[in-house]
Amino acid sequence: MIRDPQRDLVASSGAGQAPLVSTLADDPDMAELVQVFVQELPQRIAAIQEALAEEDLERLTSLAHQLKGAAGGYGFSPITEIARLIEHQARDRMAGEMLRQTVDELADLCRRASAC
Amino acid sequence: MSHKQTVLIVDDSQAIRDLIPARLKGLGVHILAADSGAAGLEMVRLHEPDLVLLDVNMPGMSGFEVCQALKNDPQTHDIPIIFLTGSDELLDKVKGFDLGAVDYVTKPFDPVELCARVRAALRTKALMDMLTNQAQLDGLTGLHNRRYFDERLEQELDAGRRYNRSVGLLMLDVDHFKKINDEFGHPRGDEVLRRLANILVTFCRSSDVACRYGGEEFAILLAESGSEHTFQCGRRLLQAIRDSRDLHSVIGRPVTVSIGAASVQPGEGRMLPSVLVDSADRALYAAKNKRDCIIADTGMTSITSAAG
Ligand SMILES: [Mg+2]
Numbered sequence: 001m002i003r004d005p006q007r008d009l010v011a012s013s014g015a016g017q018a019p020l021v022s023t024l025a026d027d028p029d030m031a032e033l034v035q036v037f038v039q040e041l042p043q044r045i046a047a048i049q050e051a052l053a054e055e056d057l058e059r060l061t062s063l064a065h066q067l068k069g070a071a072g073g074y075g076f077s078p079i080t081e082i083a084r085l086i087e088h089q090a091r092d093r094m095a096g097e098m099l100r101q102t103v104d105e106l107a108d109l110c111r112r113a114s115a116c
Numbered sequence: 117m118s119h120k121q122t123v124l125i126v127d128d129s130q131a132i133r134d135l136i137p138a139r140l141k142g143l144g145v146h147i148l149a150a151d152s153g154a155a156g157l158e159m160v161r162l163h164e165p166d167l168v169l170l171d172v173n174m175p176g177m178s179g180f181e182v183c184q185a186l187k188n189d190p191q192t193h194d195i196p197i198i199f200l201t202g203s204d205e206l207l208d209k210v211k212g213f214d215l216g217a218v219d220y221v222t223k224p225f226d227p228v229e230l231c232a233r234v235r236a237a238l239r240t241k242a243l244m245d246m247l248t249n250q251a252q253l254d255g256l257t258g259l260h261n262r263r264y265f266d267e268r269l270e271q272e273l274d275a276g277r278r279y280n281r282s283v284g285l286l287m288l289d290v291d292h293f294k295k296i297n298d299e300f301g302h303p304r305g306d307e308v309l310r311r312l313a314n315i316l317v318t319f320c321r322s323s324d325v326a327c328r329y330g331g332e333e334f335a336i337l338l339a340e341s342g343s344e345h346t347f348q349c350g351r352r353l354l355q356a357i358r359d360s361r362d363l364h365s366v367i368g369r370p371v372t373v374s375i376g377a378a379s380v381q382p383g384e385g386r387m388l389p390s391v392l393v394d395s396a397d398r399a400l401y402a403a404k405n406k407r408d409c410i411i412a413d414t415g416m417t418s419i420t421s422a423a424g
Pocket of ligand 1: 127128129171172173174
């Protein structure tokens with residue numbers, strides 16, 4: 001299997017079951033917005049998994065692109081990084097095991113995401 | 117820059133439309149948002165924002181297409197655009213600048229950087245607005261200048277033809293102005309013009325255009341104003357000038373003006389700038405013979421006076 005250094009970096013930074021707390025957790029201006037963003041993560045992940053299951057790579061690219069642009073702004077850079085990987089893999093039509101693994105990783109990160 | 121500037125966000129992502137206003141809170145700007153390129157284009161035309169933050173990647177009309185449409189339209193051509201683009205889309209940035217964007221911000225964005233770029237773009241826009249504005253103003257009175265008047269006259273007559281509306285014009289000249297200058301000196305003469313300009317400004321509706329036409333001559337363009345309304349406006353203005361102690365105190369005795377009134381109606385087939393200006397000028401010339409009065413040029417013949 002081809003190693004992707006960026007991927008290794010992400011994977012090692014997000015290991016375990018510890019919550020992924022937003023870096024904006026202490027920003028009172030952002031608290032409410034971050035909370036809404038976290039609440040909507042399960043829907044986003046569901047849509048991404050559905051696109052993967054249907055092998056609709058165009059939709060998957062677009063959903064990953066959106067998540068990539070937003071997550072970092074809400075204090076979740078690791079999610080942005082994984083979403084970036086998915087966007088690239090899906091755009092390059094790298095369907096299959098590798099893409100599935102990356103989506104699983106994303107799902108795991110999103111499950112652990114926490115506003116505070 | 118006294119008025120609040122407006123920033124329009126055009127992005128298909130709700131998360132981004134929520135995030136940016138929170139991040140720009142400190143700038144004290146008014147923020148609008150649109151969720152698609154087409155909706156954004158419509159909002160730009162409706163609200164004429166001072167800055168557009170434009171997402172590149174949107175379903176339907178892309179950010180590039182929106183940018184192109186805005187740059188091709190003289191009404192929206194000068195509104196600055198900052199593209200919001202993914203951090204790894206280098207080509208997007210190059211293309212964005214080619215299309216006339218002033219800057220770009222990569223998503224996810226750093227809030228400090230976003231604020232700095234937005235602030236810089238807004239400051240430049242405010243300066244440009246000021247320069248444009250100054251080029252259209254008369255230095256002595258602060259009223260619009262002759263150049264602006266000529267442009268607006270053309271526009272109002274266009275609109276009049278299109279929407280079937282009359283356009284009125286009052287031309288006003290200070291009586292014995294040369295005498296005032298000779299007797300009291302030019303600084304006092306200038307003060308007369310300034311205070312007269314103040315009266316005109318107070319008198320005008322927001323849709324009217326008051327300008328210094330040249331020397332001691334002023335013009336007021338009245339949108340949607342037929343001959344009767346134009347004449348009544350002129351009469352009220354004449355009275356306001358007669359009643360202004362502020363104006364008369366400059367030279368310690370009454371300053372009077374002569375006013376010529378004219379209007380053009382759609383359907384007359386003569387809604388041309390020269391027709392309206394000549395008509396008002398003719399009336400003013402007639403009024404100058406009597407002074408402290410208003411005369412309307414209704415068509416070519418009948419002349420009404422409301423002196424006394
Ligand atoms: Mg987008």
